[in-house]
Amino acid sequence: MQYRDCHPASKVNMQVQDLLERYQNGERNFAQIDLSSANLSGVNLRDADLTGANLTGANLSWAFLSRANLTGACLRRADLRSASLNNAVLNQTILSGANLGKADLRMAQLEAADLSWAVLQEADLSGANLQAAKLDQVNLERAKLSNSCLAAAELMEANLRRANLTSATLDRANLREAHLEEANLREASLIGANLIEANLNGVYLRQANLTEADLHRVVLTGADMSEAILTNADLSRSNLAGAYLLKASMSKAQLLRANLQDVYLLRADLNGANLRGADLRRADLSGAYLSDTSLSEADLSDAYLLESHLIRTNLDGAQMTGCCIANWHLENTDCSRINCRYVFTGFDYTTKSPADRYPVGRDLEAGELERHYQQDNAVVEVYLTEPPNWEALAFTLAQLDLEENALGLTIKAYKPSDDNYLIQLKATRPVNAKALTRRIFQVYPKILQQLLTHRTEILSLLAIAPQTKQSDVALEPASQVNRAAPEVPSHDRRIRLYQEVVRQIQHIMMNQAPDQFVQSVQQLLDYLNHQGIATEAIQKKVISQVITQRAKQDKSFCDHIQRWEKTAPDVARSSAVGQAMRFAIAQMWADTKQN
Incomplete structure (x- = not known):
């Protein structure tokens, strides 16, 4: 200029x-x-x-x-x-x-x-237009820049520590080697911005747009980038240790040899991203999408891949010892060249720690993990507290087959015991066992109720009628033929059924969003009512306790339930679960004000 x-x-x-x-x-x-x-x-x-x-x-x-x-x-x-x-x-x-x-x-x-070199410390530039301004080495520490326009501005080595840049526009801005420690950039737009070697330690970038931004060798330790858009961004050799990237969109991002130790990438979109040689030790990628992602030579030791989706993912040379892979979804992914001594196939939600070491008491043999998942990643185990109604189960599997595009579910094994009834289902392709099991528990009680109510019409439509004359085939005793009729569970079974449903409700409410678990929990309550089991205690105590517990553990959950309270449809709000939730929310807010 x-x-x-x-x-x-x-x-x-x-x-x-x-x-x-x-x-x-x-x-x-x-x-x-x-x-x-x-x-x-x-x-x-x-x-x-x-x-x-x-x-x-x-x-x-x-x-x-x-x-x-x-x-x-x-x-x-x-x-x-x-x-x-x-x-x-x-x-x-x-x-x-x-x-x-x-x-x-x-x-x-x-x-x-x-x-350039100006001092704007604690200045208020809210809504100001600084487009193409020259701000090299400027001091904007704790300045107010919310809704300001800094598009194409020169901010090399600028001091923006603890500055408020909420909803600011920094598209194509040059922030090379700038200091943005603990700055607030929530919902800011940094499309195509140059942040090479910038220091963003502890920065707040929630919902910010960093599409195609250059973050090469940037420092983002402890940063909050939840729901941020980083599509096609270059984060090669950057330091994101301990950063929060929950639900971040990082499709086709470059993370070559980036430091991602202890990072939170829950449900992040990493489809097509390049994480070759990245350090992901102890990183949490639970529910993340890793389709066509390169993790070759990456270090995933002790990382969490619970319910993650790995489709055509490149794992050549990846270090995965101690990785928790409970219910991960593996499809067209080669595990034969992974470097791994053992993994954890389960997760204890009570202690928040990996469980079920595989293999037990020894290390994996060459190619063993590949063979294990070739055989077992299409198997789903369902535990029931009552003997299954096979007709209802058959219709449930038919429903899931329609929903999931030809899963081809068949019964592999059935193992009854005094306490529960294990049904092993086999699919024709890899599945997310946990999600599928959850869906079975949603569909099965509903279909069972409909079957018991309309069984006569269903049999008539199928042209199935009782035999009227002696047959060459021995008929079962009448007591066996009429087993489909509803029976009142014994006292012990009623207790076990009640306890199992409570456990399912607790698990669902701790892991699903409010708009999802309201319907799921309501179906379980309807199922108990159909069995003649009272649910008042669940509505008054269990739901309230779970909401309080989750709110203490997950601060973002408070925002979710508050949003649900404002936007939920009348049907959900007026349901038994909805009323119980609203009472629990009101009680929680009252307790908060008192404290």
């Missing part, structure tokens, strides 16, 4: 007293005035036209310059501390080295202005 000389001979040299008298008399046009080094502290020059003025080194601290026009003016090294410049026009103004600490620049126009 080319700037003209701040000391043209044509400028009028005027004494401060003359300026103030003319302003007092209603004059506002002071274009090209020369007041370099003048003492104008606290003066009132609102709405004044100071276009092209020379105010180099002037003292304008506490001055009132609201709506003033300072286009092209020179304020190099000027003292503007606590000055009022809201709605002022400072386009192409030279403010390099100026002190604007705590200045009011709300809605100011600073397009293409030169603020």
Whole structure:
């Protein structure tokens, strides 16, 4: 950017007293005035036209310059501390080295202005236009820049520590080596921004848009980037240790050799991302989507892949010893070249720790993990507390087959015992066993109830009728033929059934969003009511206890239930579960206010 000389001979040299008298008399046009080094502290020059003025080194601290026009003016090294410049026009103004600490620049126009080395500490630039402004090495620590426009601005080595940049626009801005520690960039737009080697330690980037941003070797330790958009962003060799990236969109992002130790990537979209050689030790990728993702040579030791989706994922040379892979979804993924001594195939939600070491008491043999999942990743185990109704189960499997695009579920084994009844189901392709089991428990009780109610019509539609004459085939005793009729469970079985449903409700409510678990829990309550088992205690105590427990463990859950309270349909709110939830929420808020 080319700037003209701040000391043209044509400028009028005027004494401060003359300026103030003319302003007092209603004059506002002071274009090209020369007041370099003048003492104008606290003066009132609102709405004044100071276009092209020379105010180099002037003292304008506490001055009132609201709506003033300072286009092209020179304020190099000027003292503007606590000055009022809201709605002022400072386009192409030279403010390099100026002190604007705590200045009011709300809605100011600073397009293409030169603020290099300026001090704007704690200044208020909310809604200001700084497009294409030059801000190299500027001090904006704790400044207010919410809703400001910094598109294409030069901010190399700028100090933006703890600055508020909420919803700011920084598209294509140059923030190379900038300091943004603990800055608030929630919902900010940084599309195509240059953040190479910037320090964003502890930054708040929730829901920010960093599409195609260059974050090469950036420091993001402990940053909150939940729900941020990082599509096609370059985070190669960056340090994201301990960062929060819950539900972040990182499709096709470059994370080559990035440090992702202890990072939270729950339900993150990493489809097509390049994580080759990345350090993911102890990272939590539960529920993450890793379709066509490269994890070759990555270190996933002690990482969490609960219910993660690995489809055509490249795991060549990946380190996975101690990885928790409970209910992961593996499809067209080669595990034969993984470096791994053992994994955990389960997770204890009570202790929040991996469970079920595989193999037990020894290390994996070469290719054993590959063989294990070739055989078993299509097997689903369902535990029932009552003997299964095979007709209802058959219709349940038919329903799931329609929903999941030809799963081809068949019964592999049935193992009854005194306490439960294990049914092993086999699919024709890999499945998410946990999700499928949850769906079975949603569908099976509903179909069972419908079957018991409409069994006669169903048999009639299938042209199935009882035999009226002696057959060559021995018929079962009448007591066996009529087993489909509902029976009142014994006292012991009623207790076991009640306890099992309570466990299922607790698990569902601890792992699903409110708009999901309301329907699931209601179906389980309806099932208990159909069995003649009272559910008042569950509605009054269990649901309230689970909501309170989850709210303590997961701070974001409070936002979810508050959102549900405002947006839930009347049907959900008026249901037994909905009423119990609303009572629990009201009680929780009341307890919070008391504390």
